Amino acid sequence: MKRGYTLVEVLMALVILAVLAVPLGYVLENTGEGSARARLRDQALALAQEAWTLSRATDPDSLRDTVWDRDISGARWRIFRDVFDSADRSAAGLPPIRPSAALQPPVEISVCALRARGEDDWDTVRCFRWLRPRMRILP
Amino acid sequence: MVLFGMALALLIAAVGWTRAWSRRTESAHLCLAWQSRLLAESATACALQDAMARQVPAARDSTTKDTTSKRRSTSVQDTADSACGFLGPAPGTMSWEPPAGTQLLSVHARGSVTESGQPLVVELRSIWGGAPPLDPFSPALSLWDRNAGVPRLTGKVRGEVRLRADSAVPSGFVSQPSGGGISDFVPSSLGSDTAAAMDRMAVAFRSEDARLGGARFSPSDPPPDQDSLVYTIGDVVFDGPWTGDPWVPGGSRTLFVEGRVEFRGRMALDSWRIYAVGPVVVQDEAALRSMDIFSEGGVQVSDKASVSGQILSKGSLVLSGNASLAAPAFAAVWPGKGADSVPRIAVQDRAAAQAYLVALGGGAEIRLGPGADFRGVAVSGGLLRVQGTLHGVGVAGRVDCDQSGSDCSDGNFDRPSLPADFAFPLGLPGNLGLRLVSWETSR
Numbered sequence: 001m002k003r004g005y006t007l008v009e010v011l012m013a014l015v016i017l018a019v020l021a022v023p024l025g026y027v028l029e030n031t032g033e034g035s036a037r038a039r040l041r042d043q044a045l046a047l048a049q050e051a052w053t054l055s056r057a058t059d060p061d062s063l064r065d066t067v068w069d070r071d072i073s074g075a076r077w078r079i080f081r082d083v084f085d086s087a088d089r090s091a092a093g094l095p096p097i098r099p100s101a102a103l104q105p106p107v108e109i110s111v112c113a114l115r116a117r118g119e120d121d122w123d124t125v126r127c128f129r130w131l132r133p134r135m136r137i138l139p
Numbered sequence: 140m141v142l143f144g145m146a147l148a149l150l151i152a153a154v155g156w157t158r159a160w161s162r163r164t165e166s167a168h169l170c171l172a173w174q175s176r177l178l179a180e181s182a183t184a185c186a187l188q189d190a191m192a193r194q195v196p197a198a199r200d201s202t203t204k205d206t207t208s209k210r211r212s213t214s215v216q217d218t219a220d221s222a223c224g225f226l227g228p229a230p231g232t233m234s235w236e237p238p239a240g241t242q243l244l245s246v247h248a249r250g251s252v253t254e255s256g257q258p259l260v261v262e263l264r265s266i267w268g269g270a271p272p273l274d275p276f277s278p279a280l281s282l283w284d285r286n287a288g289v290p291r292l293t294g295k296v297r298g299e300v301r302l303r304a305d306s307a308v309p310s311g312f313v314s315q316p317s318g319g320g321i322s323d324f325v326p327s328s329l330g331s332d333t334a335a336a337m338d339r340m341a342v343a344f345r346s347e348d349a350r351l352g353g354a355r356f357s358p359s360d361p362p363p364d365q366d367s368l369v370y371t372i373g374d375v376v377f378d379g380p381w382t383g384d385p386w387v388p389g390g391s392r393t394l395f396v397e398g399r400v401e402f403r404g405r406m407a408l409d410s411w412r413i414y415a416v417g418p419v420v421v422q423d424e425a426a427l428r429s430m431d432i433f434s435e436g437g438v439q440v441s442d443k444a445s446v447s448g449q450i451l452s453k454g455s456l457v458l459s460g461n462a463s464l465a466a467p468a469f470a471a472v473w474p475g476k477g478a479d480s481v482p483r484i485a486v487q488d489r490a491a492a493q494a495y496l497v498a499l500g501g502g503a504e505i506r507l508g509p510g511a512d513f514r515g516v517a518v519s520g521g522l523l524r525v526q527g528t529l530h531g532v533g534v535a536g537r538v539d540c541d542q543s544g545s546d547c548s549d550g551n552f553d554r555p556s557l558p559a560d561f562a563f564p565l566g567l568p569g570n571l572g573l574r575l576v577s578w579e580t581s582r
Contacts, residue, residue, distance in 0.1 A: 035163075037163070038163045038165075038166035039166075041166045041167075041170060042166050042169070045166075045169060045170055045173060048173075049173070052177075084226055084227070088226075092226060105188060105223060106181070106184035106185060106187075106188055106223060108225060108226055108227065110227055126170060128173065128174055128177055129177070129225060129227055129228075130177035130178070130180055130181045131180075131181035131184040131185065131223070131225070132180070132181075132184050133183075133184040133187045133188065133573070134188075135187060135188075135191060135572070135573050137572065137573045137574070137575060
């Protein structure tokens with residue numbers, strides 16, 4: 001004769017399952033969120049690298065503060081490029097840059113990639129900062 | 140079945156969690172590595188600015204700091220007092236090594252950020268030269284001696300010959316445009332390079348790092364693991380093995396020696412800066428790449444040894460045997476004292492050179508021997524003696540051969556062979572712009 005599970009056994013299994021289900025659900029949820037966040041960061045890095053490439057190809061004296069908007073897989077992105085220019089120098093109390101190319105300090109560039117959370121709500125995902133020579137570089 | 144379901148759920152959760160964790164770790168690592176690379180690139184920008192600022196020392200900007208310290212290292216912080224630091228907040232540090240000369244820049248820059256308590260370092264090695272000007276480099280040979288007669292060239296000449304002489308210009312030759320002289324071909328910042336190098340040596344020999352006496356290094360007794368090595372009153376010898384794999388001491392260091400420096404055996408050095416009061420001797424199969432060599436006692440490269448980079452020396456630079464001065468290379472010599480007082484560059488035997496050579500002073504001499512292979516530009520304030528072939532441009536006060544008093548050259552001037560990517564020095568008169576010759580990243 002085939003013996004089935006007793007009620008006590010089934011109840012115990014259900015209790016164990018319920019106890020495990022909570023942390024398991026938490027882990028799975030975090031896993032999904034973590035992966036999504038990592039994907040976002042990777043996208044932000046790629047956008048920043050794009051801005052870096054663009055900045056590199058631009059004559060240093062033509063670099064300006066710029067904002068780009070991009071849509072990637074349905075997500076809205078905004079890339080801010082800040083260039084530390086003569087107005088910023090003046091605001092920081094630094095002397096103006098001399099006209100001689102040899103004496104000019106490198107240009108400081110900051111790029112931030114922001115992702116839209118709402119209509120006018122932006123989440124800063126990645127920011128990078130670097131210096132580039134102000135001299136003319138030939139190919 | 141229940142237990143199997145539970146095990147399956149646990150397995151899925153564990154796999155998912157592991158993947159998510161590694162994904163996040165990888166993402167964070169990529170981000171930090173990129174920031175580190177940007178810092179190394181920023182340090183390169185600072186090194187370039189240092190070099191360019193040295194070329195116009197008289198008109199120094201008030202925001203430009205003295206750059207002759209033995210090592211520049213800037214913590215990235217919110218500061219407005221450094222001309223070459225970040226003004227906004229950024230994580231990590233950057234550093235760069237100031238070169239001995241600023242004609243052909245071999246920049247070794249480093250960016251570092253912290254990852255899990257450990258530094259994540261990216262190193263950028265780059266070599267920068269000047270852009271090739273179209274003129275006045277078009278002729279194969281230029282003579283600037285006002286009193287020179289018509290040169291008697293017995294060798295083969297492809298390209299123009301320009302003369303400064305007021306005497307009649309022979310048929311087929313073009314006269315030199317008004318003004319000029321060899322100064323058009325001599326980097327204007329050589330003087331400030333020399334002064335900066337001598338200052339740096341003086342500071343190093345007085346520093347606490349200075350060791351009394353010389354040293355002999357070998358694979359079993361390598362140089363100390365320090366960025367800067369200073370030896371006073373003594374010679375320093377690098378003794379590589381005679382057979383087997385070459386010895387690679389590694390690291391990019393700065394070596395100050397108050398005596399002679401010698402590299403011999405089978406060995407390879409990359410991106411070192413050598414400051415020597417005595418001669419620098421490179422022989423056997425020593426291969427020195429992207430070097431900055433400053434010597435007050437001359438430089439000799441012989442046997443199968445090779446050097447690339449920048450050489451600034453009092454007295455002479457002699458390449459003999461099968462030695463080579465490999466591209467990109469810049470070398471300048473100027474009058475010394477005593478026995479080695481004549482500024483002289485000699486490429487003799489079967490030696491080869493691809494470089495921009497400058498010998499300063501009225502008594503200067505550049506001699507390209509019969510078997511020598513030279514590609515580039517040879518600029519001599521005095522004599523240019525071409526017995527082999529000069530592929531490129533020669534600029535000199537006079538050409539000569541062994542019989543004094545007669546202008547002659549039985550060698551060949553072959554203008555069209557100057558390499559298209561030839562690296563000109565940065566300090567030539569006129570704003571030529573920077574040219575990136577090579578670029579290498581390591582992590």
